[in-house]
Amino acid sequence: MKKVYVWLLCSLFVLASASASAQDITGNWYGRADVGGMKLRMNLTFEKSGETYTGYMVSPDQSSAKIPFNKITFEANRLSLEIAQIGFKYQGVWKEDNTIDGSFTQMGAQFPIKFSREEIVANRPQHPVPPYPYLTEEITFRNEKANVRLAGTITLPKQAGKYPAVVLVTGSGPQNRDEELMGHKPFWVIADYLTRQGIVVLRYDERGVGASEGKYNECGIPDFAEDAAAAIAYLKNRKEVDKQKIGIIGHSEGGSVATLLAAQQIPAFIVSLAGPGENGRDLMQKQRAALFKTSGATDAYINRYNETMTKLEDYILTTDKNAVKKESITAIIAGTVLAGQEQTIIAQMTSESMLTLLRFDPLDYFKKITCPVLALNGDKDLQVIARPNLEGFKQITANGNNQVTIKEYPGLNHLFQHATTGLPAEYSQIEETISPEVLKDMGEWILKQ
Incomplete structure (x- = not known):
């Protein structure tokens, strides 16, 4: 679920000044840092416009x-960068x-890193390579209710x-x-595999991402469900698609x-890849x-941490998000x-996506699902624990x-990669994007529906 990032996303607009310097840093620079055992590319x-970077x-x-x-200074061949909101x-x-x-x-720790003009490319052997034995089309479709246009690839x-x-x-x-x-593109790999098996695949940028309209930060699970329903409606108008077999x-x-959509009888079937089978707080x-x-x-540390988070969730979920006070958080x-x-x-906790996640209980919807369901998980998934959720x-x-x-699946993590520990720190270090067994199982199951 919630992915672990070293750098949290922020929405600060960049405006930085640069004094006269002997060199021009315009363009792309590439480096790799060792961050807590993770080799992370940056x-x-x-x-540059005038003297401003x-x-x-x-x-x-x-x-x-x-x-x-939000700050860039380059003078006397010395470069200073800052993203204040994340330290x-x-x-x-x-x-x-x-x-x-x-x-x-960041957060009191220091990490050396050297940048050069040479791009560092991760080895991803499963990423598709042209020519492709299928057709690819860039498309857009509308979520009329939200009045947003979403962009994707079919x-x-x-x-x-x-x-x-x-x-x-x-x-x-x-x-x-x-x-x-x-460094992985799981949906590209999935789309490539399934289309080779004779399945039409539509994948799209989320609201406010890539070429899609909208504001991601204002959306939660019900909003994302509306977008997915709009994608299904789009597919129903494609002459290449069997309208009775859209999942x-x-x-x-x-x-x-x-x-959520299966409970509304919108898709003909669903495949849950490490999807929740218990309420968000649990x-x-x-x-x-x-x-x-x-x-x-x-165990003592974990228990104390979870006790604190439980108190925070109790407060956040019983308080209007616009009335949440810093002083109350400080006390907790x-x-x-x-x-x-x-x-x-x-x-983080007052974002619409987090609030809807914490409040979401799939058991409220499971009793209404009548379509075929394929639920998959790996036993090294540390983000959506396999046993309780598959139960x-x-x-x-x-x-x-x-x-x-x-x-x-034994040995697979949250991304369905063969993993050692299952920690998110491994995700980028593993060359495999998704287990071939999972791809095969999905393809065969879908074609039987």
Whole structure:
């Protein structure tokens, strides 16, 4: 569910000044830092107008999001960068070999990193390579209720006919049509595989991401469900699609979207990839415990942390988000490891996506689902723990729907990669994007519906 980022997304607009300097840093710079055992790429992009630089940072091993700097200074061959809202600062020196050598600090820790003009490309052997044996089309469709236009890619078999189709729905956090994160593009790999099997696939940028309209930060699960329903409506008007065989594949939070729409009898079938099978608060508590435990935290630490988070959730969920007070948050987190993080807590916990996640209980919807369901998870998933969540999906069967298939994969993490620990720190280090077994199981199951 909630993805772990070293740099939180912010919406600060960049405006920075640059004094006269011997060199021009305009363009792209690439580096890699060792951050807590993670080898993370950092890409910097600068533009210049007059004597003023603007720019942003991308950490492609975590997200495709462009994180703008609110301060850029380059003088006497010394570069200073800052993203104040997340406490990020970089100090570096331009060298004669056309590199910038320095370090960044965040949350009291310092990490050396050297930037050059040479792009660092991660090895992703599953990313599709042209020529493709299918058709690819860039499309847009409207969510009329929200008055937003969403942009995506549809892939179709070349031979004329009526084919089953799926809409891909991403997990939490603003993501593009490929669900690009940690240097991987899972939805691109899924779309490529399924279309080769004779399945039409539509994937799209979330609201406010890529070429899609709207504001992601104002949206929650019901809004994302409206977008997915609009995608299904679009597919029903495609001559290549069998209108009776349009389903949803939802990953993580996207699984909640699939559950909600299935309860409304909108898709013909759903595939839940590590989707929630228990209420949001229980899910998040178990997620925190699993992540901390695997990282070496003591049970006492985990219990104290979860007790604090429970108090925060109680307060946030019983208070209008516009009435949440910093003083109340301070009182709850005083003396804990969260002390001093009031603004970050308020921003994250009062976001519409977090509020709807915490309030979402799939059991309220499972009893209304009558379509076929495929629920998959990996036993090394530390974000949506396999056992309790897959157990939840059994409630669909208990309510009389016997078209439910549940499978737990040994050794797979939240992204369905073969993993060692399952920690998010591994995601970018693993070359595999998604297990071929999962792709095969999805394809075969969909074609049987």
